[in-house]
Amino acid sequence: MQRTKLSTKSILPLTCSRSGTCCFGKAVMLNPWELIRFSKEKKITSREFRDLYCDFGGIQLRFNGKPDKKGQPACSQYINNFGCSVHQGRPLACRLYPLGRQIQFNKAHYIYQGDKFPCLNDCSEVLQLPKLTVEEYIKGQETADFEKAQDEYLLVMQNIADIGFELLLDSGLAESGDTKTLAVWREMGKELPELLAERIGKEWIDCLMIPNINDDVENPITFAKKHNDLLVLKAQEKFGSLQTLQELHEASVLIIGIALHLSRGLGADTQGISEHWIEIAKSHGALE
Numbered sequence: 077m078q079r080t081k082l083s084t085k086s087i088l089p090l091t092c093s094r095s096g097t098c099c100f101g102k103a104v105m106l107n108p109w110e111l112i113r114f115s116k117e118k119k120i121t122s123r124e125f126r127d128l129y130c131d132f133g134g135i136q137l138r139f140n141g142k143p144d145k146k147g148q149p150a151c152s153q154y155i156n157n158f159g160c161s162v163h164q165g166r167p168l169a170c171r172l173y174p175l176g177r178q179i180q181f182n183k184a185h186y187i188y189q190g191d192k193f194p195c196l197n198d199c200s201e202v203l204q205l206p207k208l209t210v211e212e213y214i215k216g217q218e219t220a221d222f223e224k225a226q227d228e229y230l231l232v233m234q235n236i237a238d239i240g241f242e243l244l245l246d247s248g249l250a251e252s253g254d255t256k257t258l259a260v261w262r263e264m265g266k267e268l269p270e271l272l273a274e275r276i277g278k279e280w281i282d283c284l285m286i287p288n289i290n291d292d293v294e295n296p297i298t299f300a301k302k303h304n305d306l307l308v309l310k311a312q313e314k315f316g317s318l319q320t321l322q323e324l325h326e327a328s329v330l331i332i333g334i335a336l337h338l339s340r341g342l343g344a345d346t347q348g349i350s351e352h353w354i355e356i357a358k359s360h361g362a363l364e
């Protein structure tokens with residue numbers, strides 16, 4: 077789909093009309109910090125929020141509410157004639173909409189998808205409202221902490237993936253002539269989220285999406301760093317004394333699967349990332 081890159085000075089019909097048309101039929105992805113922010117707003121545990129309102133182990137908000145005129149289901153957090161029930165805790169995707177955020181060469185850009193500005197398709201009344209620059213809109217939506225969480229979790233994703241690389245490249249597995257591991261990395265990049273979540277299993281999904289971190293929730297960077305340490309520690313405990321090539325293969329697949337699942341929760345191109353990682357592994361001697 078066509079993507080239009082915007083400058084922060086671009087002026088667009090960005091004022092939210094609050095008619096709520098953007099809360100129907102969307103795929104709203106979540107990172108672990110966003111999930112816990114939601115649960116705090118809702119005054120329930122992150123596990124309860126995840127189990128009641130999310131899909132695929134917590135990486136996607138469930139849309140199972142009353143459908144609109146087009147038959148598109150409402151977000152589980154949407155209340156008829158009221159709007160979002162968790163407005164203060166809403167995630168980055170909702171704060172930015174109809175914009176998206178793309179990272180290229182370590183720099184973030186705001187974009188919109190399609191050949192026409194999305195609000196003009198679904199919500200033409202925004203034309204009656206005052207226009208804003210992208211910068212003004214983003215500021216009004218208080219995206220700063222949510223953008224920091226997104227950026228920090230991209231680092232967590234890379235750190236987890238690095239463990240998968242070590243298990244393949246530094247353990248003797250790649251040197252043994254193994255070809256199975258990269259084949260499964262590729263398969264997982266294309267796998268449906270429900271199948272990847274099932275492959276990863278409940279124990280690791282819980283550690284990924286509802287970590288036991290109760291302090292520092294207000295600070296997304298500290299939270300994500302603590303989460304990173306928990307994941308790395310768990311991997312060290314589980315994979316520190318593997319013996320056989322089969323065990324190394326399974327561990328590398330599992331860890332890369334977890335990193336790919338997180339990438340999907342970050343709204344990234346999971347298939348593109350898996351292909352990129354495969355090319356890097358091959359350039360370091362792994363076979364396919």
Ligand code: SF4
Pocket residue numbers: 098099100104151152153154155159160161162163166167170
């Ligand atoms: S979380 Fe709130 S703003 Fe986001 S889609 Fe759901 S109801 Fe709409």
